[in-house]
Amino acid sequence: MEEPTILQQCPNTVTIRRNPHRRARPKTTPATAAAGIPSCTVPKVPFPTEEILSMDISSSKPDPENLRVFLRIRPLLRPSDKRSGVVGDLKARSKNVWPQNPKNAAAREQKKKKSPNAEVCVKVNSARSVTVAPPLSLQEPNRLKSEVYDGFSHVFSSDSSQEEVYEMMVKPLVEDFLKGKSGMLAAMGPSGSGKTHTVFGCPREPGMVPLALQHIFKRVPDSITESPRSFFISMFEISTERGKAEKWIDLSPNGGEITMQQSNLKGLQEIAISDARQAESLVAQAMQKRATATTNSNSQSSRSQCIINIRGVADKFDGEDNNNANEVVLSIVDLAGAEREKRTGNQGARLLESNFINNTSMVFGLCLRSLLEHQKNPKKPMQKHFQNSLLTKYLRDYLEGKKRMSLILTVKSGEEDYRDTSHLLRQASPYMEIKFNNAEDPSNIPNKRQIQSLSRTEQRKRMKLTGSESCVIEQEKSIESEIGLTKEAAQRIYKVELSSGSKPCNVDTADGETNHQIMQSFAKAIWNVLKEYNKKLKVADDEIKHLRESLMTEKTRHLELEKELKDIKSCCTCFHIKSNVDQPFYSGRCDNNGTPKRLDFTSKEDHNIFSEVQAFGCVDNEPDIDATLVPSQTDEKQSDATVKTSDVGEVGNPCLGPGNTDQWNHQICEGFPGSGHSAEDGCESKCVQIEDNYPNADVAGLSVNSSELVVIQRKDSCSSVELDDLLSEEDEESSDVVYTEHCNSVDRQSRLDTSSEALHMDKSERKVLHASSLSPSSNVKNEIEESKESFDLPTLPKEGVVSTKKCSIIHVPVSEPTVDTSTKLEKPKRRLLPASSTLLRNFSTSDIEDDSEKPKGGKKLAAEGRTRTQGSISLVRLLQSNLRI
Numbered sequence: 001m002e003e004p005t006i007l008q009q010c011p012n013t014v015t016i017r018r019n020p021h022r023r024a025r026p027k028t029t030p031a032t033a034a035a036g037i038p039s040c041t042v043p044k045v046p047f048p049t050e051e052i053l054s055m056d057i058s059s060s061k062p063d064p065e066n067l068r069v070f071l072r073i074r075p076l077l078r079p080s081d082k083r084s085g086v087v088g089d090l091k092a093r094s095k096n097v098w099p100q101n102p103k104n105a106a107a108r109e110q111k112k113k114k115s116p117n118a119e120v121c122v123k124v125n126s127a128r129s130v131t132v133a134p135p136l137s138l139q140e141p142n143r144l145k146s147e148v149y150d151g152f153s154h155v156f157s158s159d160s161s162q163e164e165v166y167e168m169m170v171k172p173l174v175e176d177f178l179k180g181k182s183g184m185l186a187a188m189g190p191s192g193s194g195k196t197h198t199v200f201g202c203p204r205e206p207g208m209v210p211l212a213l214q215h216i217f218k219r220v221p222d223s224i225t226e227s228p229r230s231f232f233i234s235m236f237e238i239s240t241e242r243g244k245a246e247k248w249i250d251l252s253p254n255g256g257e258i259t260m261q262q263s264n265l266k267g268l269q270e271i272a273i274s275d276a277r278q279a280e281s282l283v284a285q286a287m288q289k290r291a292t293a294t295t296n297s298n299s300q301s302s303r304s305q306c307i308i309n310i311r312g313v314a315d316k317f318d319g320e321d322n323n324n325a326n327e328v329v330l331s332i333v334d335l336a337g338a339e340r341e342k343r344t345g346n347q348g349a350r351l352l353e354s355n356f357i358n359n360t361s362m363v364f365g366l367c368l369r370s371l372l373e374h375q376k377n378p379k380k381p382m383q384k385h386f387q388n389s390l391l392t393k394y395l396r397d398y399l400e401g402k403k404r405m406s407l408i409l410t411v412k413s414g415e416e417d418y419r420d421t422s423h424l425l426r427q428a429s430p431y432m433e434i435k436f437n438n439a440e441d442p443s444n445i446p447n448k449r450q451i452q453s454l455s456r457t458e459q460r461k462r463m464k465l466t467g468s469e470s471c472v473i474e475q476e477k478s479i480e481s482e483i484g485l486t487k488e489a490a491q492r493i494y495k496v497e498l499s500s501g502s503k504p505c506n507v508d509t510a511d512g513e514t515n516h517q518i519m520q521s522f523a524k525a526i527w528n529v530l531k532e533y534n535k536k537l538k539v540a541d542d543e544i545k546h547l548r549e550s551l552m553t554e555k556t557r558h559l560e561l562e563k564e565l566k567d568i569k570s571c572c573t574c575f576h577i578k579s580n581v582d583q584p585f586y587s588g589r590c591d592n593n594g595t596p597k598r599l600d601f602t603s604k605e606d607h608n609i610f611s612e613v614q615a616f617g618c619v620d621n622e623p624d625i626d627a628t629l630v631p632s633q634t635d636e637k638q639s640d641a642t643v644k645t646s647d648v649g650e651v652g653n654p655c656l657g658p659g660n661t662d663q664w665n666h667q668i669c670e671g672f673p674g675s676g677h678s679a680e681d682g683c684e685s686k687c688v689q690i691e692d693n694y695p696n697a698d699v700a701g702l703s704v705n706s707s708e709l710v711v712i713q714r715k716d717s718c719s720s721v722e723l724d725d726l727l728s729e730e731d732e733e734s735s736d737v738v739y740t741e742h743c744n745s746v747d748r749q750s751r752l753d754t755s756s757e758a759l760h761m762d763k764s765e766r767k768v769l770h771a772s773s774l775s776p777s778s779n780v781k782n783e784i785e786e787s788k789e790s791f792d793l794p795t796l797p798k799e800g801v802v803s804t805k806k807c808s809i810i811h812v813p814v815s816e817p818t819v820d821t822s823t824k825l826e827k828p829k830r831r832l833l834p835a836s837s838t839l840l841r842n843f844s845t846s847d848i849e850d851d852s853e854k855p856k857g858g859k860k861l862a863a864e865g866r867t868r869t870q871g872s873i874s875l876v877r878l879l880q881s882n883l884r885i
């Protein structure tokens with residue numbers, strides 16, 4: 001393996017990373033959490049499934065409360081009322097009336113006489129319904145008709161008292177106020193209709209504010225439902241000076257002009273009140289400061305929008321007590337009455353004031369109308385009419401339905417007031433459908449702070465990534481800064497917000513939706529990937545099935561071929577031992593010097609011997625000695641189990657044929673020099689060369705030398721029977737088998753049974769002695785191994801027997817052979833083939849001498865002649881002569 005080359009970096013080289021690694025965002029660890037690092041993690045709270053399931057939805061959501069609209073009809077003024085300073089219709093009318101047509105005046109007098117009720121345009125139908133009828137003077141055929149308005153919370157007739165109005169209209173508000181619910185009452189109506197009279201009243205007939213104050217301070221507080229509170233009162237008005245910009249005027253005794261900064265009224269004095277009389281005195285002083293003027297409609301017509309706030313602050317705050325909020329506010333608003341220029345006759349500054357008053361009233365009405373339309377059709381957004389006046393800005397929460405409010409409509413019932421009354425009822429009667437279903441509990445948040453709800457929401461969005469504790473701190477700071485409360489008050493307010501269900505630090509729902517969408521997309525992507533993999537798996541399964549079927553087909557075919565091959569083998573088994581004329585073929589006899597004597601084919605005896613051997617099929621006359629061990633040449637050619645022994649010629653063994661370079665030579669030499677049993681032992685040496693020829697072997701470089709030969713050493717001087725026994729003994733005695741050490745190729749063990757028993761060669765006799773010493777590549781080895789397995793070398797023909805009485809095995813080394821006893825392999829099994837058995841039987845039972853002496857023979861000879869062939873007889877004789885039996 002080549003070692004990796006080490007690149008030597010140039011010392012002057014500077015490596016610059018163009019795309020530096022991005023630093024991963026550090027994960028939040030418990031250590032960082034312990035270090036006090038703010039974390040956005042929201043404490044996991046188990047989902048209250050049981051609580052939600054047990055929740056009674058119907059009871060938890062009360063029915064939405066409609067805007068309460070009351071109607072009060074001012075009584076007609078009598079002439080005596082002129083003394084009280086109340087400017088009546090007559091005064092106004094006379095002030096603005098031009099010279100009357102005597103005919104019309106006479107007609108009007110006649111009508112009054114005919115219908116005493118003609119002067120009343122408003123008729124009370126019930127406690128909740130009225131009918132507005134046009135006066136006769138204004139009636140026109142098929143144009144003006146009576147109008148019925150129904151659905152009022154209550155209709156106060158002209159003879160209703162202040163107490164009655166209070167009990168029906170204001171008292172519920174005050175009770176809610178004392179219980180911790182804020183509310184507002186606004187009086188609307190044309191100028192001179194009795195708004196101020198209803199709200200403030202007069203010393204004889206105190207209005208709603210004095211009555212409410214009396215109620216607040218005179219009542220016995222319920223210790224269960226009410227908590228002790230401190231009350232404060234503030235009074236201010238919104239007016240205009242000569243039609244210019246609106247301004248805030250503090251109506252408190254030491255109050256002045258105030259300004260509105262965001263939602264705060266800067267400079268507004270709030271006076272603590274401890275009893276009703278004190279409060280009434282303050283209210284009276286405020287009324288003295290209120291801007292009024294004399295108009296044709298009212299001698300003391302209000303020229304501003306007046307607002308009275310009674311704020312109650314709980315002495316002991318308990319954040320868990322939702323029924324007793326920290327602060328509650330009861331607001332009572334006396335709006336300036338819309339004026340008709342034609343009726344009021346205002347000019348100059350009064351006219352400018354009238355425009356301001358009418359504009360404010362119009363904006364107020366538009367806000368309520370927009371709220372109503374939005375509630376009817378939520379898709380229709382609420383118009384921001386509140387921005388058009390200071391009054392509506394201040395009362396925005398009420399006008400947007402976030403706080404509860406009540407309206408009292410005051411109308412005049414005179415025939416001259418028909419248009420004003422009809423106009424007001426047409427405008428304000430739809431407000432009765434306004435619902436406060438979206439209204440938040442006004443007791444939770446102070447009144448002024450509600451105006452800044454939007455900015456608070458924005459701050460929450462900015463703080464959503466901060467920790468919970470920091471969020472709490474920031475929230476409290478926000479509250480503190482917005483309304484100028486103390487830190488403790490801010491904390492209390494924040495606790496109230498938490499108790500009311502507000503979750504400023506919760507994870508934004510938009511983020512949750514985004515995460516949900518991301519997870520959905522991710523799940524879809526994974527699902528698609530899984531689908532694709534499923535398809536691929538199905539395709540792969542089909543391929544596997546197909547391959548299995550093909551494999552089964554191939555196996556079946558393979559078995560068939562093997563069976564066919566076996567059949568061919570069984571039919572075409574042959575074994576050839578080709579003799580090479582160039583090779584010495586020993587006759588099994590020794591000459592006088594003890595040297596093995598070659599067969600002399602010229603002599604008849606030797607020829608017979610050779611013919612006998614040839615008759616057994618072991619020797620061929622072919623010049624090339626081939627020992628075909630395969631069923632057929634064709635199969636041999638096709639088989640890979642071929643061995644080429646090209647180096648055989650290099651072997652200097654005299655028993656080997658020098659020219660058979662491509663042959664396997666199996667030579668058994670007896671009495672060969674160098675062996676343990678040489679001719680010097682006085683034995684006759686016989687060498688039979690058996691060559692297995694693989695003419696078409698394509699394995700190059702595989703050499704077989706003399707050391708590859710397996711030589712079996714036999715004992716001398718043994719009879720045929722002894723030889724047979726010896727064979728069996730030889731199987732057991734491994735010492736008789738000498739395996740060469742240097743086996744460069746496959747050692748095809750050829751064993752020549754010199755005991756005249758059989759020349760047997762089978763598969764078990766061909767062994768690989770030293771696989772590790774194989775010089776060829778392992779492929780050759782494998783091929784040979786395969787050949788060993790695939791080829792069952794046919795057994796030598798039974799007739800191929802060369803019998804020697806004394807047989808020894810000669811090991812023919814090339815260089816210096818060394819006997820490797822470790823290479824002794826398992827003992828080969830030998831079988832006595834029928835031919836050899838026959839030969840042995842002949843050899844053992846033959847009476848050679850008798851045969852020779854009784855050549856003519858009789859029946860016995862004939863019988864023996866049937867069992868003993870001429871070749872065998874010759875062979876026996878040869879053996880007898882050689883072995884000197």
Ligand SMILES: Nc1ncnc2c1ncn2[C@@H]1O[C@H](COP(=O)(O)OP(=O)(O)OP(=O)(O)O)[C@@H](O)[C@H]1O
Pocket residue numbers: 073074075085086087158189190191192193194195196197198297298300301302303335336337338410
């Ligand atoms: N219910 C009533 N009973 C007796 N007098 C009343 C009643 N309502 C109003 N008045 C008298 O009518 C006159 C006008 O009333 P008031 O000033 O309250 O009208 P207004 O609606 O406030 O007018 P403006 O809008 O111009 O202020 C007053 O003198 C008042 O005493």
